[in-house]
Amino acid sequence: MISFDDAQKTVLSKKLETTPTQIPLLESIGNFYSADISADRNYPPFNRAAVDGIAFYWDGISPVKESYQIAGSIFAGEMWQKDIQAFECVWIMTGAPVPKQLNMLVRVEDISAQNNHIYFRKGLTFTRMQNIAKEGEDILKDTVVLTKGMRITPQHVSTLASLGYGFVPSYGFLTATILRTGNEITEPSTDVLAAWQIRDSNSFTIRSLLKDYPVTINMRSAQDTMEALVTQIEAGKHSNILILTGGVSAGAADLVPEALLACGFTCHFHKVEIRPGKPIWFGTHPTGCIAFGLPGNPFSVQIGVKVFVEPFIRACFNNRDKTFIHKILTHERLKKISFDEFIVADENIHGVCVKKHNGSGDISASLSSTGMIRHQAQKEKLEAGDTVDYYPWMINW
């Protein structure tokens, strides 16, 4: 038996090498930056008109002239090439570059035009650089805006496009095999079930929790016999990561630990001081394959992925982000056992509160909750208002 913190450390210490590559922008979402992302030039790249209007020069001291002569117009996508005299102005459209020698932009709503001259609305006040987005005020050239190891999120896509990252420095995919075990398990598409059969949900839970990670996932299944398990583990160990569900406890049908050892895996821990999820098994193979043996209960599978598999995958891509966030607990909670406990919980506007359910075997527990909280081993009581680690079920980038 190993503590939760030690188990996490052990898992992270076995992180795999990954290979930097370039992936097309929209396909890179969910991957991780293999290099810093920086600005190739100033943003805006020029003094940019923030409104439609007329631009001219003002020294900021003498009164602004009553009228300016229109020297021409500038559209977005054009650069003004000519000189501009002190008595002249130019029409300029939103998004167009304001000529460097001009420092004033007055909105079209505040002027009138007549005989190639403009006149200002009465009572206007003027500020230099008004309505002009200054070159570099958004991002300066060479500024690092996103760093190696961060996850590539949908939120980044727009900035990456602006900065010219049609391809994003990220990583080649890892491979994983999910091996579900259990004589009672059938495919979800099975319409007619024997009374003792249940449909596989765990492998789908894992695939949905790992959705968008740069991991290619294969599926295998085995009956509860040494022969079936060894055959499937031998095939699955060609993946980088092998995730087994079920058969990992101490019952007479729990052959997974023995089968993994028979296939040449070394056990780094079996059983962790957490509830539920205690029987979790973790080991490595000399060929480099990493094996997670998760218990077969739906909630235990979710815990195993959230606290071990996800952090492990992130570590392989040099990402140290947590898979939890901090939330305020809205009620007190007494500890039931000396282990780290994970409890299904519901997010609300003030924080999170624990949800009642029947046990880790429930299939509806995750539907009727938004995530889970951790009640740490050493805390006998959590108070209302305490900050807790909250693991949302939904993608947590």
Next chain:
Amino acid sequence: MISFDDAQKTVLSKKLETTPTQIPLLESIGNFYSADISADRNYPPFNRAAVDGIAFYWDGISPVKESYQIAGSIFAGEMWQKDIQAFECVWIMTGAPVPKQLNMLVRVEDISAQNNHIYFRKGLTFTRMQNIAKEGEDILKDTVVLTKGMRITPQHVSTLASLGYGFVPSYGFLTATILRTGNEITEPSTDVLAAWQIRDSNSFTIRSLLKDYPVTINMRSAQDTMEALVTQIEAGKHSNILILTGGVSAGAADLVPEALLACGFTCHFHKVEIRPGKPIWFGTHPTGCIAFGLPGNPFSVQIGVKVFVEPFIRACFNNRDKTFIHKILTHERLKKISFDEFIVADENIHGVCVKKHNGSGDISASLSSTGMIRHQAQKEKLEAGDTVDYYPWMINW
């Protein structure tokens, strides 16, 4: 000019017909249920052993016997077929069906076995149905667990698999064309830019905000000429939805409204009382195509998608979920104009707070914020502690 609420109502009233279909479970994520999802049987489907141990019958009144004779064992995936006498018990493994005539399950840790008999650990207390997950306690047969119009989320996948939904009743995809306009716009992959050029980010913003929606997206681009716009709109109007960016304001190069009318679209509104994003144009074509003309500023595009395009798409699939959630504002805020304002904001453990940025043209504004809040037109002042509508940038299922 139209109020924000009226503009939203107008958009939603034009929702398109969609076609129910069946989509494989993992591919259905992001789509919407076209039928209610219900349980095909009780869950658990039998009284299920929650631990490894021995099962026997107890009337709940007379003392539990000192010892029981082992009649056999039951593994997950097996159904006990024989009789069991009052002095007998069975070994049973976690997940296996407890025979109907038995109502007690004692953990393997609490017993010892000798000569085909089991004996209890001293001082044990007994409760009927202990360690047994009762048939139907999780979900009763025919219970509706997810309803038509809800969005299919990663969180549902596990339950859908358990209930036998290898294929999910959902909808065929809508088609959308994004038409970016502007002489200054180039592809993100353009390495060498003229000083006046900027790379396209808006179409990528839209595609990342609509990621996982059941919408197939095509890309087109047009220069700021009537001829180019009309050609591209004519091609794009074969999609269900046409989303234009740029060229929709009142400047001399803003030809989009005129081009849409020339192509046979009817304008339902142009200009909405919101800031930023005021120039938004919305119309429909007799062939059924719906057109959104969004301003070219990055922040205005995000607003247009979050408050109009996303709610519209959801409505087409009979989903009336909001694209915002409620959060507590952590500071007061005074209103600047009589319009509805959208302001970039940051989520924190206590709620949200407004973020400072240079304006709606900034490309870094969305990177350094987690979403935006709405300051309603009629509220002169928001107080610290007020509940506000918060639109997260990240997927909001």
